[in-house]
Amino acid sequence: PEPNGDYDLTKPITSTSGLRQGLTSYGDAHFSLFLRKVFIKALGYSEDALSRPIVGIINTFSGFNPCHANVPQLIEAVKRGVHLNGGLAVEFPTISVHESFSHPTSMFLRNLMSMDTEEMIRAQPLDACIMIGGCDKTVPAQLMGGISANKPILPLITGPMLPGSHRGKRIGACTDCRNNWAAFRAGEIDVGEISAVNEELAPTIGTCGVMGTASTMACVTAALGMMPLRGASAPAVSSARLRIAEETGANAVAVAKSSRKPQDILTKESFFNAITVLQAIGGSTNAVVHLLAIANRHPELEGVITLQTFEEIGRKTPLLIDLKPSGDNYMNDFHNAGGMAALLQVLRPLLHLSAMTITGQTLGEVLDLAQAKRVSFPQQIIRPLSDPLHPSSSLVVLRGNLAPNGAIMKASASKDRSLLTHTGPAMVFENSVDLSQRIDDPDLPVTKDSVLVLKGIGPIGNPGMPEAGLIPIPKKLAMAGVKDMLRLSDGRMSGTAGGTIALHISPEAAIPDSPFGAVETGDMITCDIETRRIHVGVSDEVLQSRILQRKQRLEGETGPVQERKKRRGYRGLYERSVNQAHQGTDFDFLTAGGA
Ligand code: FES
Numbered sequence: 001p002e003p004n005g006d007y008d009l010t011k012p013i014t015s016t017s018g019l020r021q022g023l024t025s026y027g028d029a030h031f032s033l034f035l036r037k038v039f040i041k042a043l044g045y046s047e048d049a050l051s052r053p054i055v056g057i058i059n060t061f062s063g064f065n066p067c068h069a070n071v072p073q074l075i076e077a078v079k080r081g082v083h084l085n086g087g088l089a090v091e092f093p094t095i096s097v098h099e100s101f102s103h104p105t106s107m108f109l110r111n112l113m114s115m116d117t118e119e120m121i122r123a124q125p126l127d128a129c130i131m132i133g134g135c136d137k138t139v140p141a142q143l144m145g146g147i148s149a150n151k152p153i154l155p156l157i158t159g160p161m162l163p164g165s166h167r168g169k170r171i172g173a174c175t176d177c178r179n180n181w182a183a184f185r186a187g188e189i190d191v192g193e194i195s196a197v198n199e200e201l202a203p204t205i206g207t208c209g210v211m212g213t214a215s216t217m218a219c220v221t222a223a224l225g226m227m228p229l230r231g232a233s234a235p236a237v238s239s240a241r242l243r244i245a246e247e248t249g250a251n252a253v254a255v256a257k258s259s260r261k262p263q264d265i266l267t268k269e270s271f272f273n274a275i276t277v278l279q280a281i282g283g284s285t286n287a288v289v290h291l292l293a294i295a296n297r298h299p300e301l302e303g304v305i306t307l308q309t310f311e312e313i314g315r316k317t318p319l320l321i322d323l324k325p326s327g328d329n330y331m332n333d334f335h336n337a338g339g340m341a342a343l344l345q346v347l348r349p350l351l352h353l354s355a356m357t358i359t360g361q362t363l364g365e366v367l368d369l370a371q372a373k374r375v376s377f378p379q380q381i382i383r384p385l386s387d388p389l390h391p392s393s394s395l396v397v398l399r400g401n402l403a404p405n406g407a408i409m410k411a412s413a414s415k416d417r418s419l420l421t422h423t424g425p426a427m428v429f430e431n432s433v434d435l436s437q438r439i440d441d442p443d444l445p446v447t448k449d450s451v452l453v454l455k456g457i458g459p460i461g462n463p464g465m466p467e468a469g470l471i472p473i474p475k476k477l478a479m480a481g482v483k484d485m486l487r488l489s490d491g492r493m494s495g496t497a498g499g500t501i502a503l504h505i506s507p508e509a510a511i512p513d514s515p516f517g518a519v520e521t522g523d524m525i526t527c528d529i530e531t532r533r534i535h536v537g538v539s540d541e542v543l544q545s546r547i548l549q550r551k552q553r554l555e556g557e558t559g560p561v562q563e564r565k566k567r568r569g570y571r572g573l574y575e576r577s578v579n580q581a582h583q584g585t586d587f588d589f590l591t592a593g594g595a
């Protein structure tokens, strides 16, 4: 072979490409490059291949992750796009997190996945990185890590599953998982039928097919300008999904060449657009936590995007998408109705069109191009601004003496709207175990007007903040036909669930001076959607003295606060470092400010 210019000791290595950056981890910069090439050549790459922009592809395939089962095919299509456009595609693994196989919760692992993603993007000689993922916590974890690493990143979503069918009715994970289970609990369907339903709820691979967290994060990622608009909704099993993968490969080469980094692309306006979409789709409450965590990874946006931003944008934004759990349909219906391109055309007056996107075009330019190609047709899934499903504020932010740092409610998914303004006596459960032991007790003193309160499922209290906020209706009330009650917790709820449920109460009960932690059974609790108030009807003095007593118990020598200081491993790190829901439940040392 020819003598290689890379080894000319008289010249500094000036290339900024990943492989050639003057990283001196092995002595001098030239020797470092020399060694890196020794080892990558073991894989059979030629000098020609290694002279191309290197596009890393994050492979999150796992035998335990049906939401990512199409990742191998997507990688093949991505590689085609990269290679046809003159790049070199190199795949590598990170951890894979599926909702149902992530004990104790997938949220517990989200921050770990974000660290894995951030450090592997930083560590390896990539010029751009395609991050393939889809299941609920994956896309947030990848965006968090990718923004912190701040190399060019391109999310590629795995896509939603198709709905199944039961007795002539469409069903799909996981809103119908919950509806059918509730019907089974209430004795409306028998064990034979619930078994048949179990076979059909996830009839294909892909992410949950309703507007749950996965679909929400897919739409929000497109609204942030980070991926092609069709990439939010094309089914996991469609050929369109593979073409989007190929296009993402092509985009990655261009992004690598222009070195467009996420911290350059993403601005306040990008997040305003994302939050507008979140409100318009009746998206998952989890997306609030994720978007806060994502924004707080950006040095210029940390603390700029807050719960108040969601509230203010919500007041201006109608709910336009008729998808479960707020409406009736499935993600493939949204895709067939035109998906994000059609939705953003409708939302156009509410969007910041100058926001930048991954291709270097503004959002306005992307929408102009999409509009030129678009054929509109009558459909019921994406409503016009003049005929919304819900006039505004599908997600609301509540505050009051019960939640000084805020709480979230998906008002559009309430099943009994009279509960949106309601006062009733609290029935308090101290934690999930207490709940499971007593909720179906025939003697539990509750009526349909009681307010069910579940403590101890916040980020610290039950590490990972489980999706236990959908407190079941006590069996005796469910049997009597009660479908919804006002329910409160410091935990989360699945994006596929519905009901009149206040979540993410901050500060959580595990924090010694949390007022929420001091609520007792019998206290009168008021939730008022009009004034956005969540209030416990006890005097300040009583509340303060309860807090003081509780604090002594929690901080005492054998109390949980001391225990947490000694806890080993990732769980110890988690409990000591996680911040509150209103900050994104990220680790304090991972936010842009890093403390
Ligand atoms: Fe993966 Fe629902 S379980 S998206």
Ligand code: MG
Binding pocket: 099, 136, 212, 213, 214, 494, 495, 496
């Ligand atoms: Mg979910």
